[in-house]
Amino acid sequence: MTRWAMVADLRRCVGCQTCTAACKQTNETPPGVQWRRVLDMEVGEYPDVRRAFVPVGCMHCDDPPCMHVCPSTATKKRADGIVTIDYDLCIGCAYCAVACPYQARYKSDADALRPNVATKCTFCVERIDAGLAKGLKPGVDPEATPACVNSCIANALHFGDVEDASSNISELLAENQHFRMHEELGTGPRFYYLWDKAQ
Amino acid sequence: MSFGPKAWIQQHWDARAALNFMLGGSGAGLLIAAALAYPASRVPVLVGLGLIAAGLGAVWLEIGRKLRAINVFVNPFTSWMTRESFAAVLVFALGAAALWQPQLFLPAAAGAALAFVFCQGQILRASKGIPAWRAPQVVLLIVSTSLAEGAGLCLMFTTTPLLLTWFGLALVLRGFAWTRYAAAVKNPALVDPAKALLQIGTVGALAFAILGYWVTGAAELAGAAAILTGLWLKFALVTRASLNQGFDLPRLPVRGAR
Numbered sequence A: 001m002t003r004w005a006m007v008a009d010l011r012r013c014v015g016c017q018t019c020t021a022a023c024k025q026t027n028e029t030p031p032g033v034q035w036r037r038v039l040d041m042e043v044g045e046y047p048d049v050r051r052a053f054v055p056v057g058c059m060h061c062d063d064p065p066c067m068h069v070c071p072s073t074a075t076k077k078r079a080d081g082i083v084t085i086d087y088d089l090c091i092g093c094a095y096c097a098v099a100c101p102y103q104a105r106y107k108s109d110a111d112a113l114r115p116n117v118a119t120k121c122t123f124c125v126e127r128i129d130a131g132l133a134k135g136l137k138p139g140v141d142p143e144a145t146p147a148c149v150n151s152c153i154a155n156a157l158h159f160g161d162v163e164d165a166s167s168n169i170s171e172l173l174a175e176n177q178h179f180r181m182h183e184e185l186g187t188g189p190r191f192y193y194l195w196d197k198a199q
Numbered sequence B: 001m002s003f004g005p006k007a008w009i010q011q012h013w014d015a016r017a018a019l020n021f022m023l024g025g026s027g028a029g030l031l032i033a034a035a036l037a038y039p040a041s042r043v044p045v046l047v048g049l050g051l052i053a054a055g056l057g058a059v060w061l062e063i064g065r066k067l068r069a070i071n072v073f074v075n076p077f078t079s080w081m082t083r084e085s086f087a088a089v090l091v092f093a094l095g096a097a098a099l100w101q102p103q104l105f106l107p108a109a110a111g112a113a114l115a116f117v118f119c120q121g122q123i124l125r126a127s128k129g130i131p132a133w134r135a136p137q138v139v140l141l142i143v144s145t146s147l148a149e150g151a152g153l154c155l156m157f158t159t160t161p162l163l164l165t166w167f168g169l170a171l172v173l174r175g176f177a178w179t180r181y182a183a184a185v186k187n188p189a190l191v192d193p194a195k196a197l198l199q200i201g202t203v204g205a206l207a208f209a210i211l212g213y214w215v216t217g218a219a220e221l222a223g224a225a226a227i228l229t230g231l232w233l234k235f236a237l238v239t240r241a242s243l244n245q246g247f248d249l250p251r252l253p254v255r256g257a258r
Helices: A018-027 A065-069 A095-099 A125-133 A147-151 A168-175 B015-037 B043-062 B066-073 B080-100 B102-125 B138-154 B161-184 B188-211 B218-239
Strands: A004-009 A037-045 A048-056 A075-077 A083-085 A157-161 A176-179 A191-197
Touching: A004 A168, A018 A037, A018 A147, A065 A075, A065 A095, A147 A157, A157 A168, A168 A176, A168 A191, B015 B043, B015 B080, B015 B102, B015 B138, B015 B161, B015 B218, B043 B066, B043 B080, B043 B102, B043 B138, B066 B080, B080 B102, B102 B138, B138 B161, B138 B218, B161 B188, B161 B218, B188 B218
Parallel strands: A004 A191
Antiparallel strands: A004 A157, A037 A048, A075 A083, A176 A191
């Protein structure tokens, strides 16, 4: 079974926001809506201060709270793990937005394509589906890969099938130590952060 | 100390959503109190239904696609918002019947009203992105505030000993629910409303309720104190205490490791 996931190598990310721009251009999101963003975080106290750039967005959780709370069934989860929103069903109640622990959901009246309904990162699902139809491999072939991953100048973002032991991201996860954000909440996010090489 | 995107107050649900919890909760509580202690009158039923309708109307104004509101009924399997909507339909149907035959239908309407506020509590509990809402203790808090405010409202119509006793019990339950919730959730935005709730809305209201057995007007004052403090707490809970989860890095990147 295919399970799409994303990997961000925190050692490589330089916070350039190229992924943010690529996402905005590809998905035509309005001002103030960033399905992919890169946080600039400082941790510690002088003189021991560390800085990290952290890409965030929809984590396409295994057990997405946004889907459970949705009263209209607009939010669904595909068999390949991608969490989708049916913009024609969504009533824009924003219940999903308060249920998401990753602040990944938006609702904007300035969104010309999706006005006043919930929106979020789709893992560029149209690119994935179109690429698969052409026999391409998402995460390997750029045409079938999310725009943010393609655009990353530091090769910090990766995409692939986490269930396939020989996939690019499975190898990265095996070679490196990683974590997932807010794992204690039990949502099973499919966005992995690499922070050190494997011991 | 860490710098970065810290948790912030959610901007998705504002006063309009809060009004659903405030007015809907009070209206439902009024139906319950009326069924228990004042079943002969139609006025509390009418007011209760009006408050619930006003709360739902307020939240309808908040949704992005108002003409699709009917889609709220689609997911009763997992969504507490859908379940709340079904409970509301039941409340209005049984409430309308109670206007015709109060003695016969008011207990059933009160049962539906209890289900309605239970769903409201569960709506908050299922909001996993807001730590102050997802605490399990929030359900009893929402239900008990509804019961106390509803009983307080009912005191505006009549002050029977049975109703005063129910009001007192609801206040004690609300005080207990708040204490239990506050032990689990520390939120600075709730400090002032909680003080008012405990001092004016519970201790003060109880004192006035006891006076209400002998002094005219004291019971109404007690009811007003319970209502206003309860409404303030719920307003603060939805709009002021709703810090989101924020972001967190359990590990920092080890530079130069590859």
